[in-house]
Amino acid sequence: MTTPILLLNAGSSSIKYQVIDADDEDVLASGIIQRIGDESGTIDHTVDGQTFHETRGFPNHGRALTVLVKMFDEHGPALTSVRAVGHRIVHGGSFFNSTTVLTDEVLDRLREVSPLAPLHNPPGLAGVEAAMRSLPDVPHVAIFDTAFFSTLPAEAYTYAIPRELAAEHGIRKYGFHGTSHSYVSRKVAEVLGEPYESFDQIVCHLGNGASISAVRGGEAVEASMGLTPLAGLVMGTRSGDVDPGLHAFLARRLGMSIDDIDTLLNKKSGMLGLSGVTDFRDINELIAEGDADARLALDVYTHRLLSYIGSYIAVLGGVKAITFTAGVGENNPGLRAAIADRLAFLGVTLDAAANDTRSKEPRVISGPDSAITLLVVPTNEELAMARETKEAIGA
Template structure:
């Protein structure tokens, strides 16, 4: 049995056809720049199938059209999904609110509930719903499953998930810390335990999911007890284009003195802040090149990023009391040795010692980068949210 995993983002669709038992990827691809006004033949969709690649070139009006392109590419590759051994379609859904905290078979009621949660994730849940509805129309006889990004953090302790605002207002509007990247944090913490030959229930871990979006989590005995993202994915670490934590008074100041409205501030903090806001770029490879050339703000952007990251690592070391493993994952965490080194520099007295040679090695498999005498294991573990979604979907539909 195979599972088609669909991650329908604000302007993209990522997809994989996965065998959840073997982790083999039969096909994968990404549709980008959906709905953008582009010249014909500018957007290229590459469908990878084994050692073969199939392409579509042209503009894509909306997510429904994007999924039709995906299905056409499957057919062109000889993988007609309507007649494949397809056990389920697994959808990544960003926000489950208080309603959804485990994988859920999708029906009309579930779609409506996900749609109603769009107020909490206006950039993410609406395209998630479009992806779900399009896939249901194209594959009406295949079970569709929603796997929620917030699920792993649903049972955060009350002290960690509660914001210190009027309790009635918070209850009326669903204001609490939900956390995001939960599928990744859950998967990576499990893989870290497997790498160490330990049970998750025996381990206290800090997981650092560092990509264009970034989050950290504190996990005690397999259960998340804190995380950096909050009501929305804006809270916490400095990210590629998001500000992360800031004084809420800045928002009022910008509205009152800069003539900004709510949408202006939303765009500023989500799309034009973070690394990009300080340096002008949000790709860490470009940032590194700018630092090497002496760019005036690139080094500052890097330093601000590391400063915030170290602050949360320190907080979680104290919150957990005993830490057995610190694990880096996602695009930056898996590939940027400098970020890893700077994030943990000078922490030897806390039982953290990174081996410079191990850290400098590049690999696509789970590995240890801490020294042999490091009390806390420091790991790099590639995340695989698609496999996690595929396995959760397959388990649910039996």
């Protein structure tokens, strides 16, 4: 018996997708549609090791899904075998704390919370609606980035603003990248050979978007991202934490609008704003050439990450494991070594050879005498989505 599940991750101008057999967890197909809304969009569809490429206009998500279905019809696997469609939804607001089968009522609720994630939820919903039209005969399921963090205690998710305002508009910390944090934290327990609920850990999801979580006995108790995915760590183009007064300062001093400031902090800041580039390979090359801005950018990034790790160790009262995942976390041994060195006062030691080894397998990179176990665990959000979708439809 097989349970093929189509997984869709719709962004504002792209759709990433995979078909995973949720029983044996094999990837049957994968692909990406890029530049939706552009006359020169592309689709790359990979099946059985072969990639099929097309360039064409995708005026909207509906047209993009039509072409996606056509690629499956022409190159396989047959979508008639798909048992369900799982959709990544960035923000579930306070309504959704677990994976949910999509209904008209659920879609209405998601439209209500769209203002909480104006850059992410609207395109996600456009993808959902287009997919439901293209594949109407199978259940569609929403997997929420915020769900893993529904266990945050009130002291962690509450902002110190008037409580009536917060309650009326759902203003609180939600946390994001939850699917990755859930998958990785559970995988850590497997690697260590210990029950998931038996120890405390910190997960550092370091990609173009970056976040960190504190997990106590299998439940998230702190997260760096907040009401939106802008808060917390320094990211590729996002600033992470800044003084909230910066918005008023920029508006009064430079006459910037709220939209201008939002664009500045989300798309023109972070490593891009500090160094002019976002890829850590480029940053390391610039540092090697003596570029002072790139050096400072990396120092700021490392300092912010270290500050969060330190505060989460305090929140948890100590940790057994600290794990690095996502593109930067998995592929930057220099950053991991810098963090280990700064944590040496806690008894952390690094196995330099293990840290420098490039591998797609989860692994321990700390020394055998380290007081805290350091790990690298490649994330697999699509597999986590497939598992959750299978469970939601009772397959």
